Amino acid sequence: MNTDYKEIPLVFNVYKPVGPTSFDVVFHFKKNLGYKFGKIGHFGTLDPFAEGVLLIGVQGAQKLNEYVHELLPKRYRAVGVFGGKTKTGDFMSEVEEKKDIELEFQNMPMKDLEEKLSKHFLGEYWQSPHSFSASKFEGKRLYELAVQGRMIQKEKVKREILDFKILRFEYPELEFVVTVSSGTYVRTLFEEISQMLGGLGALKILEREAIGDNTSIKAIKEKDWPKRGTEFDLEKWGTPLDQVLCLNKVRLTPEQAARYLQGHRYPLTELEIVMQPNQADVSTLDIMWIYNTDWYFCGLARVRDGEIQAVFNLKEAIALFI
Incomplete structure (x- = not known):
């Protein structure tokens, strides 16, 4: 299925230069992106004297700040x-x-x-x-x-x-x-x-x-930051949230997804789990990405006592199943 980059959680790998604060950079993106993304936030502060990778999340990605910030080296x-x-x-x-x-x-x-x-x-x-x-x-x-x-x-x-x-x-x-x-x-x-x-x-x-895998070489340099009145290429510069943090994946059937999004917990033994080879790069094994049958990204779940429990769900995913 085609991905609509205006409808999914995105992360921008931005190169912060020496001088501005992390908030200054986030504010620039908020003012100039040109899309109604709502709230925007970053994953880990850089001091004004420091430069380099600053991850900025939109369209719900910022809600998982603590996970991206805490889990990636x-x-x-x-x-x-x-x-x-x-x-x-x-x-x-x-x-x-x-x-x-x-x-x-x-x-x-x-x-x-x-x-x-x-x-x-x-x-x-x-x-x-x-x-x-x-x-x-x-x-x-x-x-x-x-x-x-x-x-x-x-x-x-x-x-x-x-x-x-x-x-x-x-x-x-x-x-x-x-x-x-x-x-x-x-x-x-x-x-x-x-x-x-x-x-x-x-x-x-x-x-x-x-x-993690978000390097300064691939970061958006200041000359390519969004400018007011100019369309910003989301597909070129934005990375879907579930590609930023490599976690094992759970694929739910429509019936499982509907109940899961209502708060139902499922034993891992009843679910289709796709293991990721790079999972070891992340410092935990007790959280997983959740998808529907068509691999539509639904959110994040935590594993507790052998069961998955919803941590974060997209409102689009809720509308899709309920």
Whole structure:
């Protein structure tokens, strides 16, 4: 069946440049898309000094923000500078304290340094959100509180460093690529790298290269962003939500779909399940995409005690069966 891109949840892989906030980019799309998509939102904030992949959801996709944001790993390229600490962890603020890393590490071969850092940081990683971050405390962003003079140190939470590679080491600069679980702050990671090596440091450059399979190479650059009065090619630039997050699929018969959309739960043993080879790239196995017999996308279900339970359903799907 033909896909009407004006009627399905879509995600735009947008390249955010240095300077604007994530909200600025979302607002640009909201004003200039030219379609009545209703609400619009993004999947994971990028700081103004950072650039790279910013996923924007429309037509219901934004409702699954927590799933896309939490489940897909993120890859960053960063350039850090050893020798000084700033309040923000980057050079948007002044260096407030100076301390070089130890001399032995300044002269360490790049391969040896990569091995040392990988051994220490790869795998389970406990981290506190940076005081100048979008993490919330008492309903407010930490950076908002920090600007007011309240520097909040939240408790450490478990994250995961999936991969770490050094691209260039020319002291005092270290350029590296790191793949992390959601919620990991690369500024904080580099500060902890600097401390481990006996000194201080801050980020000079931060680029989010990928969220899952959504890479910066394929992202919509600013010159191709929607412009008012010009039709934006949804099929070219938009990705259906169920292709952004690779999950196992459940196909329902018309009778099953009608009852499912009314809240009925079905044991997995009664359903047609299509396993996806890339499911392992997602950090959970307990959610699945739901389709009807014609592979019309209906929504998302969570698996509980061997049964599927509706989490998100398209209003179009409800109208189709009820």
